[in-house]
Amino acid sequence: MNEGVEWALHSCLNLAWIGGERAVTAARLAAYHDLPAAYLNKQLQALVRAGVLGSVSGPKGGFRLARPLDRITLMDVVAAIEGPEEAFRCTEIRAQGPGAAPNSLTPAVECAIAGAMGRAELAWRRELAARTLDDVRRQAERQAPDAPDRIRRWFAPT
């Protein structure tokens, strides 16, 4: 999985702690965790396309959450960064070469391997979809109660 997923998740949490209405630039979000700004910007743009973030133009522009954390799931962020494709991509090799099944032109019959791999992936997606970023924020605040204040101070407008 793309490391951009980790960056995107942290950035969403940081934006929530900074405060809902303020837009923050990719450069500033990147600096906070010492990340390459141009690459983080790419991830943030993907979150905008997925409707997770909004972007604001102008001198006070940047990124902010498009909706509250309790309406953003881990799945939303993973799908925004990784794309909608399944991790296991069946390329239908059973329909290639001498091994091609005579019924290979009836794609209605799903390959048993693809089916089994797909069910496992569904279990993963279900877990990701069941967990909101607000669940994660609460857990993070239990572990580091001073984090929100520290973040707000660092990002305070100068």
Next chain:
Amino acid sequence: MNEGVEWALHSCLNLAWIGGERAVTAARLAAYHDLPAAYLNKQLQALVRAGVLGSVSGPKGGFRLARPLDRITLMDVVAAIEGPEEAFRCTEIRAQGPGAAPNSLTPAVECAIAGAMGRAELAWRRELAARTLDDVRRQAERQAPDAPDRIRRWFAPT
């Protein structure tokens, strides 16, 4: 996910249908599904290192199952090809830059994001570990009852 996972899974099933004791070369297994032999050979070697396949040297050499399909799980094959790393790799960006938490030197406190992503991945691994290749074989035979015979004929020693 590496397309080698699909190839490895099909090859294991094909080896079971061909028959337990016979060793088959990578070139022959590759030809059956029109796959690049050198690259399939790499995947098969990974399955040998993982103890899923055995390799036999000599003129009648090649690969064969190291144990019955009901003792090989989807997880065994995925781990052999993809490696043991989690798909989501936490790089601990929370410990980088000005955002570094003061307690960043106490790695005992797992990042809430890594924890949530890890739980989802665990659900995926559990599904993969709960499904044996024999479950998949039975499903495949229900869908294509003629497949085992077709495979045995094509791979019959000449």
